[in-house]
Amino acid sequence: MMAKQERSERTLERLVVAAAEQFAAQGFVRSSLAEVSSSAGVTKGALFFHFSTKDELADAVLARGQDVLETTVEELRETESVFLQVVVDVTHILNQLLRSNAFVRASVRITRERANNDPAPLDFYPLWLGRLWKLLEESRRNGELGRSVADASARTLVTAAVSGVETLTWMRVSHAETEKWLSNLWELVLPLLRADDTEWKVRAVAPLTGVAQFEDGC
Template identity: 75%
Template sequence: MARQERSERTMERLVMAAADQFASQGFVKASLADVSRSAGVTKGALFFHFSTKDELADAVLARAQDVLETMVEELCEAEPIFLQVVVDLTHALNRLLRDDAFVMASVRITRERVNGRPAPLDFYPLWLSRLWRLLDHARRNGELGRSVADASARTMVTAAVSGVETLTWTRVSRKETEKWLSDLWELVLPLLRVEGTGRTVRTVAPLAHAPSLEERC
């Protein structure tokens, strides 16, 4: 048991170190030697757990998925309106791309790794598929206008994700990006949602501590 616990701790240090290295140096530039040195483990220990840099990158992408799913769960606990969750998740992305090493690393892995077709856990497929699923929930919940095509709603979400990631990549400040997002949602939400239902959707970033509700996504 003690050996297994040590092995798990070593793997955790390696994955965290890889996220930091990929986020700061990029997937191409960061080496396995950099990761092992940052984690404080030998190269032998690294290769025991991960035989290639791609395997290590996959582990980082899986952790980025955990971050996303945890965020979605928390937002769904706080909001019964799925369109609000979509808006809040794009604001959360603005924060995560600056504060969370796993999400930051997932962008650089996706941008720099040439592996043929995009993998499901790459940054864009992961985030877009999750947001599109929330739009499906919004459709079933009667939040999207009947004249709004599913493809149009997905295009809007894709534009929001791409815009946040691009603004972050070009070092636009978090505050400026938040304002851009709020203005974007202010413009397009009237085109997406059903009017006259009494359901208001906030376009600005959510408060840090929102009240918890029972409904989940």
């Protein structure tokens, strides 16, 4: 019984990884369940045992994208006490994940291509922007944001950073050039966001250590 359960879990893992790779490379619309099962090395019957539709499979990939985000934030928070610095670092790491992690790349394509009327909570944009906005709320409570900075304005700047990184990646701008663009953006806006009387320093450039750990886990 235990061996059967372990085989089922391995099959499930192969299917989710294969789906992420297919969705990231070909897009959600063009990918087929037959291609996913073939790439995973399992039968279509085994696929349908776990997922009855492509949408269910996409949801599983999006959930793994959420895991990547939460792991990223958690690991940054372990080494960084300034919430605004975590916001900056998350955008830099997103620049890398969009190129190196199939679950994150697939999450973008699923969100762009799936024809749902309303965005789902695990869609790329609501998920990543929502998590960053929560970090801004924590930054506000910690006294890191200037009193004259409206919450909506801070969210707008973060949204622009995420959207810019995702767009430049989509345009095949290099990682290095996108990193330079992002660093320049933060260098420009951080003095506008940061409280004048704060003693914390916030770095605009990418973190020097810890970036490799966020690379593709597929």
